[in-house]
Amino acid sequence: MSTSTSTNTGTALTPNADCPLPHHERERVQLGHGAGGRLTAELLESVILPAVGGCGTGPLEDAALLPSYGELVVSTDSFVVSPLSFPGGDIGSLAVHGTVNDLAMRGAMPLALTLSVIAEEGLPLDELRTVLASAGKAAREAGVPVVTGDTKVVGRGAADRLFLNTTGVGRRLPSLLPSAAGARPGDAVLLSGPIGLHGTAVLSTREGLGFEADIASDTRPLHRLVRALAPYGPDVHALRDPTRGGLATTLNEIAHDSCLRVEIDEAAVPVPPAVAAACDLLGLDPLIVANEGCLVAFVAARSADAALVALRALPEGAQAVRIGHTAEGPAGRVELRTLVGARRVVDVPVGEQLPRIC
Amino acid sequence: MSTSTSTNTGTALTPNADCPLPHHERERVQLGHGAGGRLTAELLESVILPAVGGCGTGPLEDAALLPSYGELVVSTDSFVVSPLSFPGGDIGSLAVHGTVNDLAMRGAMPLALTLSVIAEEGLPLDELRTVLASAGKAAREAGVPVVTGDTKVVGRGAADRLFLNTTGVGRRLPSLLPSAAGARPGDAVLLSGPIGLHGTAVLSTREGLGFEADIASDTRPLHRLVRALAPYGPDVHALRDPTRGGLATTLNEIAHDSCLRVEIDEAAVPVPPAVAAACDLLGLDPLIVANEGCLVAFVAARSADAALVALRALPEGAQAVRIGHTAEGPAGRVELRTLVGARRVVDVPVGEQLPRIC
Known part of the structure; x- marks a missing residue:
């Protein structure tokens, strides 16, 4: 995953008054700076972009x-x-x-x-x-x-x-012009496969948690899924793979950059049982765990069913599902409709607890 | 410097009967594997190229x-x-x-x-x-x-x-098609500036040798020198910057790839006094010390003088000199005509003693 997933976070950046670290620690690189969440965005905005930007080509x-x-x-x-x-x-x-x-x-x-x-x-x-x-x-x-x-x-x-x-x-591909800023109200949010496998597989192996027999990373190439979406060209508004920072970060980035609200149905988000068990043990939200083999597509409603069929026609998209939709503001907000019918706001993690998963 | 400078070495690769290390050490990555000399070539040929090559695009x-x-x-x-x-x-x-x-x-x-x-x-x-x-x-x-x-x-x-x-x-640039295999017998060998500055500057700083006041790295961009050579287009046969492995490695690579002999005049190779002193102290040959701000150009004799003038017209080429020429075989041999008139063969270092200079 590269820097831009972080440049797209909709969070106030520096100075970070909420940061619990003492000042001198804030002046050093922290593990969270590499986690893809708010701290990464801070590092980019306060250190990296001012240094190497300004070459006239816009944001990373x-x-x-x-x-x-x-x-x-x-x-x-x-x-x-x-x-x-x-x-x-x-x-x-x-x-x-x-x-x-x-x-x-x-x-x-x-x-x-x-x-x-x-x-x-x-x-x-x-x-x-x-x-x-x-x-x-x-x-x-x-x-x-x-x-x-x-x-x-x-x-x-x-x-x-x-x-x-x-x-x-x-x-x-000439027909595709996806952009994190391209989603529109009323888009369907499609997810090409289950979440949480990569991060929990790496963590379980490193820490010897015993889930290694049940969880394997989803690492795989996704370009063929994207090619399968080419026939729906201009209706494919945004594409992103939810790597560091997980699905939560990706959805927040697109909600922010496209100035709209994203509403996700918790029941529709596929979380394998072993991932759920590992996350329970570790106190992690599967929504912030890194993936390396699924993508999120924001597609105009009129093409959503056909796009889903196209994704499912490939082995790497066999489990593709529709997990939600976009709506008019509040811009940048991601809401989860929980299993019991409540709504909760899904935030970008500050600096999640899964170092070196990619 | 990237791998190809090593793929071009004209040395027998594995098994390396001359290697002084015991077998189990040879089966591990050594510092010399990254030094740009014979060990790097071995690593490339025996480990890296077999693994990632075969994609149909030829050598690295x-x-x-x-x-x-x-x-x-x-x-x-x-x-x-x-x-x-x-x-x-x-x-x-x-x-x-x-x-x-x-x-x-x-x-x-x-x-x-x-x-x-x-x-x-x-x-x-x-x-x-x-x-x-x-x-x-x-x-x-x-x-x-x-x-x-x-x-x-x-x-x-x-x-x-x-x-x-x-x-x-x-x-x-459309007019330029330089290649390490493109040098021809009778070419002039041009060098755009003095050698040994980068490697000795880094080493002296790291080891506190005290030469830091007198030696500064030559790190600089060289593309404008190359652009200055564009008018001599097809007569510019080979270009290379002698980074890891130094001038000795670069000349050997071109001599090997172009199947010719390179003859260098030791008196013509500019070695700053402080570099010579540092090399004396360290027992290093300036010819194998890394540079980051000079290039070697193999140019047809008829364009050599004009090319030298063009290089000297830019600040980064102000000290450009002709250091030798190419001749028919023995192919792959680099000979140095020493100050006292003797000839010695200049070899590729096995794995030189300057780790982490770039």
Whole structure:
């Protein structure tokens, strides 16, 4: 997931009077700065954008348009997941899927990937081989070549085993112009599959919680789902994959950027029983847990049924469902209609408790 | 510097019978695997290329052609330099220059950069601000926008402060088609500036050697030098910036890929006195020390003088010199005519002793 998911949060940024940390701690990088929630947005707004912005190309995005080539988009992601392998995937496949999916959420099919390796001295070569082979396999399965790379080695203790970066260039499907600011009142909100699998799979493996037998990461490429939506072109208003910060963050970003209210039906959101159990144990809301294999589509009501059928026609969309709709204001609000009929506001997490899940 | 400088080494790869390490150590990542010399080539050939290659686009390159867009090239680099700041630059400016230069060595002007951050928990935000501002400034000075980014945070001890990745997309100047395989017998070998500054500046700062007052990194963008060579188009046969592995590695790569012999005149290679002194102290050959602000151009003899004038017309090429020429075989050999008139063969370092200089 890249920075733009955070630039899109609708939260007041700095100074953060609510921050419970003492001042000198606020002046250091915190784990929550990388979690995709409000702290990430703060870091972006107060540190990163002022430093590297101002080049005349507007805000950072999941996948940015390439200057002079309007049909091309580019996206970058670094991967620091721990452990390197987990049920359903590893850092190699995750790195490929993550970048392919960021391109896809701009309506683009992947043209080329780059792969950069930072390895810690002492990492077994067999392990490096395994995850890179997994990256290669994921790229071939997604139909995208790895065209160039880079390898750096740091001394023991200077990195935790292995970090990868993938950057991708994609070409937009001409009929699709999705944007986080493109949703309109009355849109159907579609979700392509169950939530919470990736974050709980990684966490359970790392912490030895015992859910590993029942939960596997959903990491997979989503560009074919996006291509399946191409026939509904201008009716596909917004697309996003709810990675860091989970479904809650994604819905808030789109509600904010599109200046509308999103209403979600809790009963319609598919949460696998093992994910629900793991979240119960950990005190986590499945809505804020990262996913790596589903997407949210905001589609005009008239095309929603057909779009759902198109998603379900692919294996990765077989469990696609409609989870809610959009409505006129209050702009930026996400409401959940709970199982007992109450409504609660779904917020962006400040800095959730799942470090290094991607 | 990216992987291709290593794929181009003309050395027998695995198994490496000369390797002094016991077998079980050879099966782990070593610092030398990241040094740009023979060990890097081994890692690429035995681990990385078999894993991610086979996508039908040929060998990894410093900057690869983008499929379907022959005029566009893409290049990626991760930066792990320690310390983060050094005389003449910091990890931010280095990350921008490194990728701009990799694009330039394929004859391309930069169109867009991505910037990905991996930060260690506890890094002072002021320090992050400083190096990112430096990256932003370097990008503006190079005339290239940073169009997208990514931010990850890892816990204390899981990374050494800060790593950056930059990936760039560039557009080739139509008249230039340089290639490491493009040099021809009789070419002049031009060098745009003195060698050894970057590696010795970083090393001296890190180790407190006391040369910091006299040596500053040469980190700078080189694309304008390349543009200055455009009028000599087809006569500009090969371009490369001698980063990791230094001038020795670069010359060996081109000699190997172009199947010819390179003859260098030691007296003509500019080594600043402070660099020579630092190398003496450290027992290093300046020819293997990394540079970040000079390039080597292999130019047809008939255009060599004019190309040298064009390089010297820019501040970053003011000290450009002709350091030698190419000749028919033995293919892949680099010979140095020493100050006393002897000849010695210049080899690719196995895994040089300058970790984390970029």
